Structure formats: structure tokens, C-alpha cells
Amino acid sequence: MADLINRPFPPGRYPLLVVGSGPGALQLTYCLTRLGVEHAVISADDTPGGMFRKWPIFQRMLSWTKPFADHEKPTRAYERYDWNSLLSDDEQLRAIMPTVMDGTSYFPSRPEMEKGLVTFAQRAGLKVRYGCRWESTRREGDDFVVVTTDGEYRAPAAVFATGVAEPWRPNVLQVEGVQQYGELRAAESYADKRIFIVGKQNSGFEIATGLLPWARQIILASPSPTKLSVDTRSLVGVRARYVQPYEDWALAGGVVILDASIESVEKTGQTYKVHTKSPSGAATDFEVDDVIAATGFVAPLRDLAQLGVATFGASRLPAMTPFWESSSLPGLFFAGTLMQASGGLKKHGIPSNSGAVQGYRYNARVLALHLAATRFGYRPDRPSIRPDEVVAFVLEQASRGPELWHQRSYLARVVETGSGGGMVDAGIQPLAHFVDAGGPDAVAVTLENNGRDDPYPAVYARVKGAVKEHLLAPHPLLEFTGADYQKELADRLQPLLGSALTRSAS
Amino acid sequence: MDVRAEVVDILAGFALFADLTTPELENLVDIFDEQMFSEGERVVRQGLSSAAFYVILDGAATIRVDGKDRATLRPGDFFGEISCLLGEPPVADIVAERPLRCLVLPAESLEGFLVGHPRVLFRLLQGEARKVRTTTRWLT
Numbered sequence: 001m002a003d004l005i006n007r008p009f010p011p012g013r014y015p016l017l018v019v020g021s022g023p024g025a026l027q028l029t030y031c032l033t034r035l036g037v038e039h040a041v042i043s044a045d046d047t048p049g050g051m052f053r054k055w056p057i058f059q060r061m062l063s064w065t066k067p068f069a070d071h072e073k074p075t076r077a078y079e080r081y082d083w084n085s086l087l088s089d090d091e092q093l094r095a096i097m098p099t100v101m102d103g104t105s106y107f108p109s110r111p112e113m114e115k116g117l118v119t120f121a122q123r124a125g126l127k128v129r130y131g132c133r134w135e136s137t138r139r140e141g142d143d144f145v146v147v148t149t150d151g152e153y154r155a156p157a158a159v160f161a162t163g164v165a166e167p168w169r170p171n172v173l174q175v176e177g178v179q180q181y182g183e184l185r186a187a188e189s190y191a192d193k194r195i196f197i198v199g200k201q202n203s204g205f206e207i208a209t210g211l212l213p214w215a216r217q218i219i220l221a222s223p224s225p226t227k228l229s230v231d232t233r234s235l236v237g238v239r240a241r242y243v244q245p246y247e248d249w250a251l252a253g254g255v256v257i258l259d260a261s262i263e264s265v266e267k268t269g270q271t272y273k274v275h276t277k278s279p280s281g282a283a284t285d286f287e288v289d290d291v292i293a294a295t296g297f298v299a300p301l302r303d304l305a306q307l308g309v310a311t312f313g314a315s316r317l318p319a320m321t322p323f324w325e326s327s328s329l330p331g332l333f334f335a336g337t338l339m340q341a342s343g344g345l346k347k348h349g350i351p352s353n354s355g356a357v358q359g360y361r362y363n364a365r366v367l368a369l370h371l372a373a374t375r376f377g378y379r380p381d382r383p384s385i386r387p388d389e390v391v392a393f394v395l396e397q398a399s400r401g402p403e404l405w406h407q408r409s410y411l412a413r414v415v416e417t418g419s420g421g422g423m424v425d426a427g428i429q430p431l432a433h434f435v436d437a438g439g440p441d442a443v444a445v446t447l448e449n450n451g452r453d454d455p456y457p458a459v460y461a462r463v464k465g466a467v468k469e470h471l472l473a474p475h476p477l478l479e480f481t482g483a484d485y486q487k488e489l490a491d492r493l494q495p496l497l498g499s500a501l502t503r504s505a506s
Numbered sequence: 507m508d509v510r511a512e513v514v515d516i517l518a519g520f521a522l523f524a525d526l527t528t529p530e531l532e533n534l535v536d537i538f539d540e541q542m543f544s545e546g547e548r549v550v551r552q553g554l555s556s557a558a559f560y561v562i563l564d565g566a567a568t569i570r571v572d573g574k575d576r577a578t579l580r581p582g583d584f585f586g587e588i589s590c591l592l593g594e595p596p597v598a599d600i601v602a603e604r605p606l607r608c609l610v611l612p613a614e615s616l617e618g619f620l621v622g623h624p625r626v627l628f629r630l631l632q633g634e635a636r637k638v639r640t641t642t643r644w645l646t
Binding site: 170171222223224261263277279281310312313314316319321327328341343345346347348349350435436450451467468469471 | 508509510511529530532533535536537539540541542543544545547548551553554555556558595605607610611612613614615622
């Protein structure tokens with residue numbers, strides 16, 4: 001429970017306000033604190049954890065943490081195998097998740113996830129004013145005024161990390177008794193019932209998986225065909241953990257998976273009639289005991305749209321820049337799963353992992369640095385790299401940089417020409433910013449997926465403002481540091497590294 | 507108004523989808539992704555690989571070739587189809603002139619969509635024919 005006596009951050013004016021206490025907000029406040037950025041954090045919840053305090057409903061995460069991997073804990077390279085731990089440069093705070101899991105699954109249970117987040121917050125000494133609910137927002141001069149149950153907070157910049165976790169349903173499902181993700185009954189109460197689930201994405205298949213041992217029949221329906229992550233080789237599609245209903249359907253076990261739109265739902269006594277229509281126009285009706293909407297989630301942005309935050313899409317996500325700042329209301333930023341609204345290059349139609357912990361934890365570190373540099377005068381350390389070491393550095397990042405593996409074609413490691421003329425490590429940057437914003441001669445490396453092949457390094461060289469793309473070949477062992485890669489990249493970067501590279505090669 | 511219903515209303519007024527029924531238009535909202543771009547943001551990048559097919563819902567965009575502005579695109583216009591169909595990097599930048607809201611389909615999904623919606627394919631071909639005509643006029 002919240003400590004209601006010794007609560008930090010009383011209402012008042014702060015240089016920066018963060019709203020939320022899920023993993024996105026915790027990662028951000030940790031990074032801001034390490035950079036010396038003064039800020040306040042408030043949350044409506046009474047403990048850390050955000051949505052993981054109540055969801056997913058069937059207990060285990062979709063994101064894994066491998067207790068044993070090809071790299072020792074808690075190295076940076078190990079982060080590639082641990083999707084759930086928050087990030088730190090302090091060894092005591094790294095790779096916490098494998099230490100709180102009982103080993104029965106490499107997908108943490110919901111209590112394990114919550115424990116990991118609480119442990120991180122406690123060990124890091126993160127301060128959050130819990131039990132402080134954001135109620136409304138307004139502008140006064142250059143300040144945002146965030147009105148809460150505890151009083152008013154004023155800040156020239158604010159970060160909202162409030163999730164995309166408000167279940168949404170279309171008008172056709174606004175029928176008495178139709179249930180929604182997050183408000184289901186106990187699984188055993190669906191024993192011997194006919195259940196119609198609207199929605200064929202992960203939440204729909206999660207519900208179907210949880211009810212498979214109980215239901216007499218399960219029907220999953222939506223207009224678009226089901227995609228599977230094992231086919232798209234990305235997080236687009238239903239994850240393998242929830243594929244059992246799909247196999248049940250494929251083997252004619254009783255589950256029905258239907259490509260159809262829902263025309264109407266009628267309640268008739270204790271049952272429902274669901275009228276569907278296929279893309280070819282064929283109508284099919286179902287009589288069922290329960291209808292469950294798994295039709296997506298929206299961002300609970302309260303009055304931010306009225307304040308000027310442009311939103312888009314069915315999830316009403318805020319439109320934002322590559323540095324996660326509202327594109328219509330400067331000074332207002334977003335963290336956590338809301339960061340998925342900054343789409344990046346979205347190459348081959350594959351989105352970033354910014355909607356999940358393994359992706360947005362790295363975004364949070366970039367955002368903290370961006371806020372510190374642009375609003376608090378912080379000057380990041382930019383270590384020098386000798387020109388003849390750039391190729392090896394870039395390939396090492398492609399092979400083991402966890403930011404690049406988790407945020408493919410979205411975050412990139414950048415090496416650029418420093419003010420003294422030598423090359424410097426400019427750290428992790430949004431790839432969209434690198435290719436669009438211009439700047440000194442530089443190289444950026446990331447990993448890329450095309451939905452068919454193994455991931456491969458994508459290198460972007462910026463010379464005199466023009467950006468050229470170089471895609472390297474995949475490698476069956478995902479190891480890109482070999483001589484062939486070095487030679488090819490050295491040739492490609494010749495215009496950038498110039499004579500220094502030629503000297504080092506001779 | 508429900509966001510999906512609003513998009514269906516917008517799509518119903520576009521020539522590209524003029525032959526589709528309301529249920530077919532509703533399905534488009536599931537098939538396509540929606541993206542928003544800020545003023546000045548590049549939507550399509552000349553010379554960089556990967557492609558997608560875009561239909562403008564709201565806003566305006568500039569076609570920019572080698573840094574020179576060539577034309578303006580408006581709601582109902584579409585772009586990106588050439589690099590999708592040819593499997594080649596885009597030959598122009600598309601830059602949001604003001605906040606730009608688009609429906610987007612990855613190149614990998616375009617063929618299946620067009621084969622499944624032959625009337626949209628025909629309308630798209632009409633659009634391509636207009637572009638060829640305009641280009642021919644420029645050249646002559």
C-alpha cells in the first residue's frame with residue numbers, strides 16, 4: 001500500500017512531471033535520476049507495476065526471460081535474452097527478472113513480473129507519489145497544469161506513461177452482458193458454454209487458450225485472417241503460446257476460426273444470437289452463451305485531445321515525433337507502451353517493439369538523454385573511436401547490441417564526426433531521426449527484419465547530408481563480426497572514413 | 507463518432523474505393539494500418555529500401571525528387587504503389603506538408619489485397635494511367 005504519510009513530490013511546480021508507475025515510467029525516472037534531472041513522478045496506483053498488476057488475465061507474460069543464455073548475466077549482451085528486466089548501469093539492478101522467477105517457465109508469471117518491477121524500484125530507491133490520480137489537464141502560460149486528487153502540479157514539460165490498456169469495443173458489441181478483455185468471470189464458470197470471441201489477435205487467442213479446457217465450443221471471428229508470429233517472424237500476429245486454439249481449429253477439434261465481420265448481436269433470454277458476414281458476403285448466424293469482445297485497447301488520454309494532442313487510429317494513439325514528443329503540443333512527451341505511436345521507418349510493415357517492455361525500456365533511456373540534453377543542459381559523454389576501429393565497433397553492435405536486436409529498424413547505434421574532426425560514439429538514436437534530421441558525416445547501424453529471412457545488419461552512412469543504405473547479408477548464427485563482413489563494410493564506409501581507413505588497412 | 511466508422515465514411519468518398527460495399531469498406535479498416543505524420547516529416551524516403559502503399563485520409567503531402575518539390579497529394583490520393591509493385595526503393599520523397607493521416611498497407615500485402623479486390627485494382631490502374639498521361643505531357 002502507498003505510504004500516505006511520507007509521500008514524495010507534493011503538489012507544486014517542477015521542471016518536469018512524469019505520470020505513471022508502470023515499467024515505462026519506472027525506467028524513465030530511473031534514467032532521469034541517473035542523469036541528475038530534477039522531476040516529480042505521480043501515479044494513481046498504490047504500488048509499482050502498471051497494467052501488470054492485473055493483466056494479462058491468464059497469468060503469464062508473452063515476453064520471455066531466459067535463465068540461461070549464451071551470455072553471462074548481467075552483461076549488456078544478456079539483455080537480448082531477457083525481455084522483461086528494466087535497464088541499469090548498476091550491476092545490482094540488472095537482470096533482476098531471472099532472480100525472481102521460479103524456473104517453471106521462461107515466461108514470467110504476472111506476480112513474478114510485478115515482483116521484478118517492485119524489486120527494481122526498491123533497490124534503485126525510485127520515488128513515486130502513489131495514490132495520486134491525474135484528473136484533468138490545462139495550459140497556463142508555458143506550463144502544463146496537471147490536476148490530481150492531491151492538488152495541482154505545474155511543469156513546463158510532462159511525460160505521460162499511462163499505457164494503452166483501456167479495452168475498446170465497437171458499437172455493434174455495445175450489448176448488455178457482452179464481456180470484455182479484463183472483465184471475464186472465473187474460467188470454470190464457462191464450463192460447457194458456447195463462447196463467441198470477437199477478435200483474432202493475441203488477446204482473443206489468449207482468452208480462447210484459457211477457456212479451451214472449459215468451453216463446449218469456442219468461435220473466434222474478425223474480418224482479417226489470423227496471422228501467426230512464427231510466420232511473420234516478428235511480433236506481428238498471434239504468439240506461439242496462444243496458438244493452441246489455432247491447432248484445435250486446424251485439426252477440426254471443435255474450435256471455429258472465422259474470417260467474418262460481426263453484423264449484429266442480439267440478446268435472447270440467456271443466450272445471444274450473433275449475425276456474421278464473410279468477406280464474400282455469406283451470412284452465418286451463431287447462437288451462443290457468451291460473447292466476449294477482444295477488439296483492442298485505446299490510450300486513456302483523458303482531456304489531452306481537447307488540450308491539443310492530435311490522436312490517430314482505432315487505439316487513439318497520440319501523434320508524436322521520433323523523440324516521443326506530441327507533434328501537435330510541444331513539451332508533452334509519452335513513455336511506456338504509448339511510445340508505439342512513434343512508428344519509425346516500419347520497414348517491411350513490421351512495427352517496432354515499442355509497445356512492449358523489451359522495446360520501450362531502451363526508448364526510455366533515449367528519451368531521458370534527449371530531455372536532459374534539450375531541456376536541462378546535460379552534455380552526454382561521446383567517447384572517441386579511431387577511424388580504423390569504426391568498422392569493428394559497428395559490427396560488434398550489430399552482433400551484440402541489445403537495443404538493436406529488440407528495436408530493429410527503429411533504434412540505431414550512431415558513430416559520427418565529432419567537433420574535433422575525429423569519430424565519436426554518439427550513442428543510441430531513433431533511426432528515423434538519423435535518416436531525416438541531417439547532421440555531420442556519420443554511420444548508423446541497426447538490425448533489420450524483412451519477415452522472411454534471418455535478421456541482417458542495416459547500415460546507413462551519411463556523407464555531406466545524403467544518407468545511403470547498405471544492407472549486409474544474414475548469417476545463420478547471427479554473428480556479423482567475421483572477416484567477410486569487415487571487408488564489405490570497410491568498402492561501403494570508404495567514402496565516410498576516407499583516408500584514415502585506407503591507412504589503417506594498409 | 508466511432509473512429510472506424512469515421513474512416514469508413516472518409517473512404518466511401520474516395521474514387522479508389524468507389525466500387526466497394528459498406529462491409530467491404532469496414533474490412534479495409536482492419537486490413538490497413540493507420541499512421542499519422544507531422545508537418546515536414548518524411549513518409550517515404552527516396553533511395554531507402556522497403557515500401558508500402560499509402561492512401562491519404564487527411565492532410566497534404568509533397569512529392570519531392572532530389573530535393574525539388576514536384577507535386578502535392580491530397581485526401582483520396584495514394585502513393586508508394588510503384589516501389590511496392592516493382593520491388594525497388596522509392597524514386598521520390600513523400601513529405602507531409604501539414605499533419606498527414608494515412609491508411610497504410612505493407613508492400614508484402616499489396617498483391618494479395620489487389621487480387622482480392624479487382625475493382626480497386628482497376629481504379630488503381632486508372633490512377634496510374636493518369637500519372638503516365640501527366641508525365642507524358644511534362645515531357646512533351
